[in-house]
Structures are given as structure tokens and as C-alpha cells.
Amino acid sequence: MCGIIGRVGDGNALESLLTGLENLEYRGYDSAGIAVQNGSGINVQKRSGKVEELKESIGEPLRGEVGIGHTRWSTHGPPTDANAHPHTDESEDVAVVHNGIIENYAALRERLVANGYAFSSETDTEVIPHLIQYYLDAGLDSETAFRQAIDELEGNYAITAMVSGEHVLYAARQGSPLVVGIEDGEYFLASDVPAFLEYTDSVVYLEDGDVVVVDEDGVEFTDLDGNPITRTSETVDWDPEQAGKGAYDHFMLKEITEQPTSLAQAIEGRIDPTNSRIALSDFEPGTFEEIDTVQFVACGTSYHAALYGSLILNQAGVRSTALLANEYSVSAPPTDDDTLVIAVTQSGETADTLSALRQATAEGARTLTVTNVVGSTAAREADDALFIRAGPEIGVAATKTFSSQAVILTLLGQRIASDRQGEPPADLESLLPELASMPGAIDDVLDDSDAAAIAERYEDSQAYFFIGRGLGYPVALEGALKFKEITYEHAEGFASGELKHGPLALVTPATPVFAIFTGEEDEKTLKNAEEAQTRGAPVVAVCPADHPAVEVADEHLEIADTDPDLAGLLANVQLQLVSYHAADLLDRPIDKPRNLAKSVTVE
Numbered sequence: 001m002c003g004i005i006g007r008v009g010d011g012n013a014l015e016s017l018l019t020g021l022e023n024l025e026y027r028g029y030d031s032a033g034i035a036v037q038n039g040s041g042i043n044v045q046k047r048s049g050k051v052e053e054l055k056e057s058i059g060e061p062l063r064g065e066v067g068i069g070h071t072r073w074s075t076h077g078p079p080t081d082a083n084a085h086p087h088t089d090e091s092e093d094v095a096v097v098h099n100g101i102i103e104n105y106a107a108l109r110e111r112l113v114a115n116g117y118a119f120s121s122e123t124d125t126e127v128i129p130h131l132i133q134y135y136l137d138a139g140l141d142s143e144t145a146f147r148q149a150i151d152e153l154e155g156n157y158a159i160t161a162m163v164s165g166e167h168v169l170y171a172a173r174q175g176s177p178l179v180v181g182i183e184d185g186e187y188f189l190a191s192d193v194p195a196f197l198e199y200t201d202s203v204v205y206l207e208d209g210d211v212v213v214v215d216e217d218g219v220e221f222t223d224l225d226g227n228p229i230t231r232t233s234e235t236v237d238w239d240p241e242q243a244g245k246g247a248y249d250h251f252m253l254k255e256i257t258e259q260p261t262s263l264a265q266a267i268e269g270r271i272d273p274t275n276s277r278i279a280l281s282d283f284e285p286g287t288f289e290e291i292d293t294v295q296f297v298a299c300g301t302s303y304h305a306a307l308y309g310s311l312i313l314n315q316a317g318v319r320s321t322a323l324l325a326n327e328y329s330v331s332a333p334p335t336d337d338d339t340l341v342i343a344v345t346q347s348g349e350t351a352d353t354l355s356a357l358r359q360a361t362a363e364g365a366r367t368l369t370v371t372n373v374v375g376s377t378a379a380r381e382a383d384d385a386l387f388i389r390a391g392p393e394i395g396v397a398a399t400k401t402f403s404s405q406a407v408i409l410t411l412l413g414q415r416i417a418s419d420r421q422g423e424p425p426a427d428l429e430s431l432l433p434e435l436a437s438m439p440g441a442i443d444d445v446l447d448d449s450d451a452a453a454i455a456e457r458y459e460d461s462q463a464y465f466f467i468g469r470g471l472g473y474p475v476a477l478e479g480a481l482k483f484k485e486i487t488y489e490h491a492e493g494f495a496s497g498e499l500k501h502g503p504l505a506l507v508t509p510a511t512p513v514f515a516i517f518t519g520e521e522d523e524k525t526l527k528n529a530e531e532a533q534t535r536g537a538p539v540v541a542v543c544p545a546d547h548p549a550v551e552v553a554d555e556h557l558e559i560a561d562t563d564p565d566l567a568g569l570l571a572n573v574q575l576q577l578v579s580y581h582a583a584d585l586l587d588r589p590i591d592k593p594r595n596l597a598k599s600v601t602v603e
């Protein structure tokens with residue numbers, strides 16, 4: 001996730017571009033840059049670091065009435081000055097900012113290099129200015145060159161471009177958000193409304209396939225072929241202060257709601273349901289064929305995702321364990337060079353996890369990190385890194401990054417199993433289409449959830465229990481962790497079958513039990529839930545609509561009927577919503593729970 005801003009109008013664009021970037025920093029903050037048009041062509045200023053650092057480094061005030069800016073969250077290439085946006089062609093005739101992923105960038109880059117175009121970054125984005133320049137060199141006018149270039153891109157994008165000497169911005173949207181802001185004689189393009197809310201509240205939301213041409217006389221809305229389309233403006237009723245959270249009261253709710261997008265980004269270009277293939281291009285075929293054992297190390301929510309990944313691997317026939325990173329120094333199982341140690345960490349900076357990673361390296365294991373942050377310590381220190389592409393997560397409680405971690409670990413697990421066995425696991429054919437439909441299934445949960453009502457009904461409970469079996473177990477642990485950290489109420493997660501081995505003593509009519517059904521021996525989980533219900537506990541079943549548990553339970557949180565490898569992720573979204581609404585009712589500081597920090601850099 002990155003932030004885009006563009007501005008055309010009278011007067012200097014610099015201030016509104018920098019304000020826009022500051023307002024968008026929640027979308028990415030590892031590098032930033034701007035480009036403005038002035039009498040002597042396009043002037044680009046960009047660097048790694050925060051917008052504040054860019055501002056300080058600009059020095060001589062830049063002048064220009066047209067400009068673009070970008071704040072980056074790295075997906076291709078680390079957060080260096082060279083990889084920061086805007087990107088240009090060699091002669092700086094074309095400047096481009098981009099949010100999303102260009103899937104066919106490698107092929108485009110190869111073709112452009114063969115035609116003599118020289119690249120200076122490791123990003124997928126840089127193909128776009130070169131491609132536009134390629135068509136300008138072929139004699140096309142700027143608008144046609146832009147359209148031709150866009151037509152060749154595969155993947156997700158929101159793009160804004162400008163060409164030297166023109167008072168015009170060109171923009172296109174496919175899968176990544178882009179909005180137009182309209183004020184008398186001044187026009188903005190941005191990833192999100194907060195970028196320009198200080199200047200205008202009149203907004204047009206672009207749709208996939210839209211191409212716009214903006215100059216000081218107005219905005220032309222067209223489809224990719226240049227046919228005019230109608231888009232109407234709306235007035236947004238937002239307080240600029242609140243706008244970093246968009247229309248949401250809390251970043252946590254915003255991030256829960258972002259999961260259809262963040263999951264789509266996580267799997268983009270990495271699965272090929274038509275050919276039943278996992279396309280993790282980061283790894284050559286056979287990369288993992290020598291791996292005998294996999295050890296996951298992680299903390300907190302990332303540990304729950306690691307446990308999820310470990311169960312997937314065991315079920316696929318690969319020996320695997322998930323270990324708390326902070327226990328690794330005292331209880332690490334033996335490793336050798338056929339052991340793969342996978343550090344799962346959203347931030348890539350958790351001290352406990354880094355320490356386990358370093359220990360594994362010292363003991364000769366192969367290492368890999370699954371992380372959200374390109375350029376993080378874990379990404380730099382592990383032998384390999386696989387990025388979950390969830391975008392920045394501001395709320396202290398991890399939400400969207402858990403689902404992205406679990407999905408990426410599911411893909412990685414299937415890939416490791418394929419490499420070791422020399423053929424894809426038998427169930428991959430049915431799993432991949434279900435995986436492709438996950439963003440839609442999460443949307444359905446978000447649209448129809450009864451979580452708010454259930455949180456209210458059980459507001460005065462003494463404790464909250466979460467049970468699950470198989471892949472439902474890490475989800476039960478995660479449901480309880482989320483609940484306790486943001487509500488400050490007592491919550492515990494158990495393997496369903498463990499309830500009768502002790503915890504049942506805690507169960508009363510004042511302890512609701514959330515039972516997660518993933519399709520793995522559900523009849524046993526239902527029996528365990530009934531054992532709690534018999535002792536007076538209300539049972540909330542998290543399961544599909546036609547599941548037998550619906551008849552038995554006191555409450556129901558619905559999820560789609562999907563593959564057991566994925567059902568827990570839908571259940572987790574329901575549980576995130578329950579925790580959120582329960583904490584909201586208690587008026588807790590949801591985004592910053594007491595005593596907790598987003599990144600724990602001490603052991």
C-alpha cells in the first residue's frame with residue numbers, strides 16, 4: 001500500500017503536495033518523493049525515510065504549478081533513495097507515481113532494456129515511465145502514449161503521470177484506489193480523500209478501468225479506449241483530523257475492513273488456479289526439496305499465524321513445529337542444514353524473533369522470514385524473505401497482517417510440500433480457487449456480521465473462552481489474544497478437546513464460549529461446546545449457515561463454507577469484529593491499548 005498525490009492549478013503545487021503526502025503517510029512511510037513541472041522541465045526530489053525528512057532535504061523551494069508525490073510501502077526492492085517514487089525515464093521527460101503491483105514488469109523491463117532504455121531502480125514501477133517514453137519516441141502524443149502503456153500493464157495499479165512541458169496529469173485505476181478532488185481551478189488526484197481534504201471536500205471516486213486527463217480547465221473521464229464516461233462528484237463530510245482513519249473511528253476497524261484488499265494483494269501473482277500452481281516467483285522450482293524439517297519462530301499474533309503454517313505443513317506431510325521465539329534460546333529443537341527456520345514477524349523488528357533467527361543462523365540452519373516490512377532487520381538478516389504485502393498496520397492489535405501471514409504461510413507450506421514430494425499436494429486443485437475467492441468471502445463477513453450485537457449481548461460477562469480444533473485452534477488462541485488486549489477482559493483460547501481436561505471448571509453462565517468450526521472433526525468440537533453449554537455457558541458458533549452447530553448454539557456468526565485450510569481465516573474476521581465492538585462498548589483506547597507497543601524491540 002502506497003500513497004499517491006497529484007495537483008494541477010494556479011500557484012505553487014509544492015505545499016499541497018507535501019500536505020497530501022503527510023496526510024497519506026499512514027499508507028506507507030519508508031520513502032517519499034515529489035516531482036514538479038517548472039520552466040526547466042521536471043524536477044524530482046525523493047529519498048528513503050519519512051515525509052518530514054523529504055521536506056527538510058528539499059532546501060531551495062521548488063516551484064511548479066503541476067506536480068505529483070508519493071509515499072511508499074516497499075513491495076519490490078528495499079526502501080532506498082533510488083527505489084523511492086516518482087520514477088522517470090532516463091531523460092526525466094516522464095514522471096510516474098504508482099500504487100499496486102505490476103505483475104508483468106519483468107517481461108516489460110526485459111523488452112525495454114533490449115530497446116536501449118536504462119533502468120536505475122529495482123522497482124516494478126519504473127517500467128511505466130520507460131514504456132510511456134517508448135511510445136513518445138515512437139511519435140505518439142502524450143495521452144495516447146499513456147493509454148498504450150497502461151494497456152500493456154498486468155496487475156493492480158493506481159497511476160499518475162506527467163510529461164515534461166505539459167500542464168497536464170494523466171491517471172488510471174485498476175484494482176488500487178484513486179480519487180479526484182475538485183476545487184475552483186485546482187484539481188487533485190490521490191489514493192485517498194484525506195490527502196487533499198484541507199483544500200476541497202468535492203470528490204470523484206474512480207472505478208477500475210477509468211483513465212483521466214486533468215489540466216487547469218477540468219477533468220476528462222474516459223475508459224481505457226478513450227470513450228467518455230460519466231463520473232459524478234460527491235461532497236465528503238469528514239473532519240480532516242480524523243481523515244487518516246478515513247471514515248472509521250479507529251485504525252483497527254479500518255484495518256479489519258481492509259482485509260479483502262490486503263489478502264488480494266498478498267496472493268496477487270502468487271497463485272495460478274487454472275493450472276493448480278503456486279507461483280512464488282521469489283523461489284526457483286525445487287528450492288525446498290532438501291528441507292527435512294521446518295521450525296517456525298514468532299511471538300504473539302505472529303506466533304498464532306506460525307502455528308497455522310506449521311499445522312498446514314504437518315497435514316501436507318512435512319515435519320514441522322511452531323515455537324515461541326522467546327523460548328527458543330532455552331528449548332530449541334536440534335537443527336542441521338536440512339532444517340528451515342521460518343521467522344514470522346509483521347514488523348521484522350521484534351527482538352525475541354530476531355534473537356531466535358540469529359541463533360538458528362549460528363547453528364547452521366537455513367532461514368527465511370515472512371514479514372510485512374521490506375528492508376526490516378529480519379528481511380535483511382534471513383537467507384530469504386517473503387513479503388505479505390499487507391500495507392502499514394497502525395493499530396497496535398494485529399488484524400489484517402494475521403490473515404495475510406496465514407495465507408502466505410499456507411502457500412509457502414504447499415510449495416515446500418510440492419518441492420519435497422516432487423509434485424503438488426493432491427488437494428491443491430481444490431484449495432486454490434477457494435483461496436482466490438477469499439477476498440469476496442471476507443467482504444461477505446464484513447457486510448453481514450452480527451458481531452456488534454453479540455458483543456453487546458455478552459458485555460457483562462466474567463470471562464470469554466474461544467475453542468477450536470486443527471486450524472481452528474490457532475484461531476481460538478488469536479481470538480482470545482485480540483479480545484484480552486483491546487478489552488482488558490479475561491479471555492482464553494483452548495484446543496476444543498482440552499476443555500474437559502481442566503478449563504471446564506471455569507465455565508459458568510457468565511462465560512460465553514466462542515466455538516470455531518473449520519470442517520476438521522467438527523462433530524467433536526460440537527460435543528465439546530455442548531459440554532460447556534450443559535454447564536450453563538452460552539455458545540457462539542462460528543460456522544457456515546447450514547452447519548449442525550447452528551441448531552445447538554445460542555448464537556451464530558456466519559462464515560462461508562470453504563476449504564478447511566481457509567475457514568479459520570473467515571472465523572478470525574468475525575472474532576476480530578467481536579473484540580473490536582466489545583472494546584468500543586467499554587470505551588477502551590482501541591488503537592493503543594495500555595502497556596502495549598506495536599513493535600517490541602526488547603527481549
Ligand code: F6R
Nearest residue numbers: 300301302345346347350397398
Ligand atoms: C497482537 C500483536 C503482537 C505481535 C507481536 C509480534 O495483536 O500485535 O502480539 O504479534 O508483538 O510482533 P511482530 O509480528 O511484529 O513480530
